[in-house]
Amino acid sequence: QQACYAASAVGYLTGRPGVCLVVSGPGFVHALGGMANATINCWPLIVIGGSSDRNQETMGAFQEFPQVEAGRLYNKLSVRPSSLEVIPAVIEKAVRTSIYGRPGSCYIDIPGDFVNLQVDKSSVKYVECCLPPPISMAEHSAVSKAASIIALSKQPLLIIGKGAAYSHAENNIRKLVDLCGLPFLPTPMAKGVVPDNHPNCVAAARSTALQHADVIILLGARLNWILHFGLPPRFQQDVKVIQVDICAEELGNNVRPAAVLLGDINAVTKQLLEEFSKRSLKYPSNSEWWKRLRGKIKNNEERSKALALQKSLPMNYYTVFHHIRELLPKDCILVSEGANTMDIGRTMLPNYYPRQRLDAGTFGTMGVGLGFAIAAAMVAKDRTPGKRVVCIEGDSAFGFSGMEVETICRHNLPILIIVVNNNGIYTGLDANSWKEMLKFGNPATCVPPVSLLPNSHYEEIMSAFGGKGYFVKTPEELQNALKASLTDKQTPSLINVMIDPQSDRKKQEFPWLTRSNL
Numbered sequence: 446q447q448a449c450y451a452a453s454a455v456g457y458l459t460g461r462p463g464v465c466l467v468v469s470g471p472g473f474v475h476a477l478g479g480m481a482n483a484t485i486n487c488w489p490l491i492v493i494g495g496s497s498d499r500n501q502e503t504m505g506a507f508q509e510f511p512q513v514e515a516g517r518l519y520n521k522l523s524v525r526p527s528s529l530e531v532i533p534a535v536i537e538k539a540v541r542t543s544i545y546g547r548p549g550s551c552y553i554d555i556p557g558d559f560v561n562l563q564v565d566k567s568s569v570k571y572v573e574c575c576l577p578p579p580i581s582m583a584e585h586s587a588v589s590k591a592a593s594i595i596a597l598s599k600q601p602l603l604i605i606g607k608g609a610a611y612s613h614a615e616n617n618i619r620k621l622v623d624l625c626g627l628p629f630l631p632t633p634m635a636k637g638v639v640p641d642n643h644p645n646c647v648a649a650a651r652s653t654a655l656q657h658a659d660v661i662i663l664l665g666a667r668l669n670w671i672l673h674f675g676l677p678p679r680f681q682q683d684v685k686v687i688q689v690d691i692c693a694e695e696l697g698n699n700v701r702p703a704a705v706l707l708g709d710i711n712a713v714t715k716q717l718l719e720e721f722s723k724r725s726l727k728y729p730s731n732s733e734w735w736k737r738l739r740g741k742i743k744n745n746e747e748r749s750k751a752l753a754l755q756k757s758l759p760m761n762y763y764t765v766f767h768h769i770r771e772l773l774p775k776d777c778i779l780v781s782e783g784a785n786t787m788d789i790g791r792t793m794l795p796n797y798y799p800r801q802r803l804d805a806g807t808f809g810t811m812g813v814g815l816g817f818a819i820a821a822a823m824v825a826k827d828r829t830p831g832k833r834v835v836c837i838e839g840d841s842a843f844g845f846s847g848m849e850v851e852t853i854c855r856h857n858l859p860i861l862i863i864v865v866n867n868n869g870i871y872t873g874l875d876a877n878s879w880k881e882m883l884k885f886g887n888p889a890t891c892v893p894p895v896s897l898l899p900n901s902h903y904e905e906i907m908s909a910f911g912g913k914g915y916f917v918k919t920p921e922e923l924q925n926a927l928k929a930s931l932t933d934k935q936t937p938s939l940i941n942v943m944i945d946p947q948s949d950r951k952k953q954e955f956p957w958l959t960r961s962n963l
Contacts, residue, residue: 447849449479450816451823453490453550457611458800458824462489462543462551469495469557470508473515478810480519483550485808487608489543490550492516496525498558516552525554529564534572541575547692548611581691583706583713591662591687591704592720595625598660598685600734602647603627604672607634607806608665608691614638614711615799618664621718626728628738630654632666633804637796648792650741655679657737660703662687665710668699671807675700689713749793758919761948762786765865766793768920772927774833777801778821782814783839786865789950790837812845814838815862819849822858833861833931840866840873840897847906853937854910861930862939864903870895873946900943907939915940 448465455463467476473494483490494516497506516523522542526535539551595601609618615638622629622639628647629639639646647654655673661684668675668686675686676699685703688696689710696705706713729735753767762785773779775797781787781804796802803817818836825832843864853860867873874882874892876899885891904914913936915926923942930938 446475446478446812447816447819447846447852449476449490449492450482450810450813451820452492453479453483453486453488454803454813454817454820455824456483456489456543456548457486457803458821460489460544460611460613462491462540463820464491464493467492467494468508469497469512470510472508473510473512477515477519478812479816480516480550480552482806482808482810482813484519484521486806487548487611488550489548491539491543492520492550492552494552494554496554496556499556500558513552513554516554519550520552521549522551523554524552525556526559529559529562530568530570532569534570537572537575544575545578547695580712581708583689583708583716585716587704587706588713588716588720591706592717592724592726594660594685594687594703595627595662596724596726599732600657600659601627601662601728602654602658602660603629603662603664604666605629605631605635605638605664606666607632609710609714610635610638610665610799612665612691612710613799614664614714617711617714617718619643621714621721624718624721625726626730627662628654628735632671633791634802634806635666635799636791636802638799640797641795642797647738647742649745650738652679653741654738657681657734658684660685660687662689664689664714665691667695667807669807753793757945759943759945759948760918760920760923761945762789762865762950763793764920765923765942765944766790768923769837769863769927770794772924772931773835774931777833777835778803778825780804780814780818780821780834780836781838782811783837783842783865784871785867785948785950786837786839786842790865794837811842814842815846815849815853818860818862819852819856819858822853822860823856826858831934833859833934835861835863837863837865839870840864840868840901840903841870843903844897847903850906850912850937850939851910854907854912857935858937859934860937862907862937864939864941865944866901866903866941867944867948868899868901868946869893869897872949873897874899875946876900878946899946902941904939904941907937912937912939914938916943917941918943 452463452465476492496512497509513523513525526532543551619639622645628645673679686700687704688702689706752763778801781790814836818834822834874896879899882892904916908914917923917926926940
């Protein structure tokens with residue numbers, strides 16, 4: 446499962462599919478999570494799975510399972526080569542399918558009896574590697590229409606999705622933001638396409654921006670649960686949506702768009718830039734819309750700062766993230782998963798560069814953290830040596846894949862793992878409360894199911910495999926552990942940060958939607 450998550454992250458980070466090799470039956474089944482996650486996130490991935498011998502089908506063969514049929518639910522392509530001779534052509538088709546159009550996962554099934562078969566080399570159908578994905582552009586009339594709608598808007602909002610990050614559209618999107626003066630909101634993994642510290646970023650006024658925008662430009666973002674489907678009460682009833690997407694089937698989902706621009710995000714953004722170079726548009730920075738957004742940003746940032754500067758012990762989430770933010774390298778790759786850990790961390794930890802945040806994504810998958818971190822570290826080692834990978838996990842999230850610490854140490858990947866430990870999922874119990882609960886009977890019936898064992902020493906897992914582990918309870922201990930871990934660029938490390946088990950995020954503007962802030 447972790448190998449499949451890692452391979453999918455390689456696909457996102459490089460634009461070429463990572464490849465995951467799995468055994469038959471249960472091995473294939475464990476990889477389904479990675480296939481589904483890749484396809485729903487629109488990341489290229491290839492899974493090659495062994496399967497039982499063809500002449501034993503329906504006989505109850507070892508690990509027999511209808512893998513090709515099952516794979517069709519989770520993949521753009523699920524196929525078994527009909528012979529050894531066609532394997533190269535099947536591989537080429539899988540690579541091409543995974544990266545052309547909307548990226549996704551592809552599965553190739555290799556029966557066990559193929560392993561010892563032999564064929565005449567001259568009969569093998571060799572094919573050349575596929576060309577890079579073709580760059581499609583929007584119709585000129587659609588671009589012109591979109592530009593006119595934007596020019597007439599009173600309260601515009603640009604929403605940047607991870608499709609824009611995958612398209613490497615950062616340079617053109619930054620030019621568009623600067624040229625037109627548009628406020629922008631990144632979705633979680635689009636953070637850094639335009640730096641979070643850009644003056645036009647309105648992430649800290651997210652709810653206000655979404656609820657009151659009269660025109661929304663979607664750049665590689667989908668109106669799914671992450672953006673509340675584009676529907677009231679989180680959006681205006683009559684909001685005009687300009688949708689830019691590489692997938693025609695996505696256009697018009699949930700909200701009928703005022704303009705559709707079908708094409709590559711980078712290419713279409715360049716078309717919009719060219720259009721606005723003909724008709725000058727600079728949204729006024731002193732407008733009532735900007736005043737309203739800046740007021741909300743200031744208010745929310747002050748509330749977060751007040752929580753971050755609290756001196757009480759145990760620490761809360763905001764205090765922990767405040768100290769992490771002070772010391773993290775600006776160009777590090779951040780991997781984040783968990784409940785409050787991921788949600789609060791997204792608001793507190795800025796990204797300055799594209800494709801440097803990996804999290805639970807569109808599928809909301811828990812357990813991806815260490816697999817993603819391993820993938821990011823391997824890609825960084827190959828392409829940008831010295832770049833740090835920091836994986837920030839809730840204690841429950843760490844439990845899904847904690848033993849991958851051995852993989853990290855085996856490959857000597859200098860990953861820094863920070864476990865924000867509140868003894869549970871969302872909330873936990875302190876040691877005294879746990880002991881009191883046990884007086885009433887078995888923990889299976891007396892302890893809340895979201896509570897985990899208090900004060901678990903996750904850092905000792907790292908120490909067991911030769912990395913460095915730190916157990917911290919105070920801001921000073923956290924600062925010292927961070928400095929030591931970031932200074933040592935050769936050794937993996939894990940900082941286990943104990944926080945108040947009842948720590949929560951600040952009160953939400955829409956309390957009935959506390960889970961939908963991704």
